[in-house]
Amino acid sequence: MTRVRFAPSPTGYLHVGGARTALFCWLFARHTHGTFILRIEDTDFERSSEDMVSGILEGLRWLGLEWDEGPFYQSQRLDLYRATADRLLANGSAYYCFCTREELEQRRAAATAAGVPPRYDGRCRNLPTADAARRVAAGEAAAIRFRIPDSGTTAFEDAVFGRVEFANAELEDFVLLRSDGVPTYHLSVVADDIDMRMTHIIRGADHLSNTPKQVLLYNALGASLPVFAHVPLILGPDKTRLSKRHGATSVLAYKDMGIVPEAFRNFLALLGWSPGEAARQADGKEREIFSTAELVEMFSLEGMAHSNAVFNNEKLAWFNTEYIRAYAPERLLPLIEQEWQRAGFVPSRSREDILAGIALLQQRTRSLTDFAMTFRAYFSDDYPTDEAAVAKFLADPSTLGLLRELAVRYRTLTPFSELSTEELLRAFAAEKGVKPGVLINGARVLLTGQGVAPSLFAVMVYLGQQRVVQRLSAGATAGI
């Protein structure tokens, strides 16, 4: 039974890199019928906040990455870390360090200036245990440091990168427990991962270099190693690590941009991971669109790339349009309703009509936000008219007069169908000696408030005879 965790630090929102790591963890857990655990690493009290925690949870829920256990908060498990540090102290793997932050900073600066690697100099490493214990008992502030073996190498087998080896001499005696008793990252992750019986550690490749320290900790604690799997990072278009200056990096920002969560998930899954030949179809082409079930079915650590990937907004937009087009209107409706709520828009048509409207529009929409902004005329009689569209298609004042005349003809048209409305319009255009396109484009602006819309006659049928007549004749009186 596999157990994997996603362990974000609430010092920021859930960014796309973290979201993808969470997705991989979740995919792995589901694929192996294992357990997906959520753990909040909030031991940096200064920078962590509850708002960030709720934002992270919201982002995970939006992506549909439900967790089986947790969320656990490290801030509530301080006793475990203290006890773990004590064990390490007792077996000689750790020692008290009385150096102050200021002293350390000074020495670091000096070492850097001298061109020497700024590692902890081991000053407190060989203090007699009894002395150290006495000083601590006397109330002197002390951190607890891990004792790195002074020779040899530490190696581990990464499920993605293969065997990775580090010389112990490159590692420093890092702090396990700060002088205020709060653990440092390395201690808390390892203590928790052991305590929570994690079998696989799937995390960003930025932790690859941290891993030997943690391997040493597992050893010192007599625990067996989990499988480490480091996943390559996501970069911005300039190939530097993705950050705020690349624009939206919070997953919730993508929600606000009208991205369908499954589309985002599909896109993210294929960034740094590939199903390989499994995606090949009979015609030789390779699929890119995969349902959640398919993703779960195909996912494996073997398909993971070794190099970083650039986040490609255009491709995300493509996934989004594909999902919007493929989803049944009933499935799109709740997502669209959220947009309407957010925009303060209240549709005035029946649910049945709304579903028909979605069906009419979904083939040409790129973002869920379109439904709240540019498509208002389809769901309410209260809609804005785009001035650029007026300028483009209704510049000639005579067009409005013709459309008004056309409205009169439409008033008595039976049946009012796509075929009949088109026939009538074309005959009317011929009669008046104008090109049908002029009337079609003008009518489109009046009926939808936009210069862009689905086939005009389909729109007419959707809106219904009464609305068409009303909107067509209102244009002239409104003096657009």
Added chain:
RNA sequence: GGCGCUAUCGUCUAGGGGUUAGGACGUGAGAUUCUCAAUCUUAAAACACGGGUUCGAUUCCCGUUAGCGCUACCA
């Protein structure tokens, strides 16, 4: 600086000792049209560089270069 990881079209990637190096997004051209998409056809586009190993390297090895990561009493 030290250490670690990585390197296939602009981007995401498949592939792998002998291939016309495949697909997707995007881009160009054409078709269609009622606007905009979509759709269809089509085109351009890649194995970073240098050494090995080999009959033969894009593929294996080494180096160079470049990018990224780590190098805190952050995570």
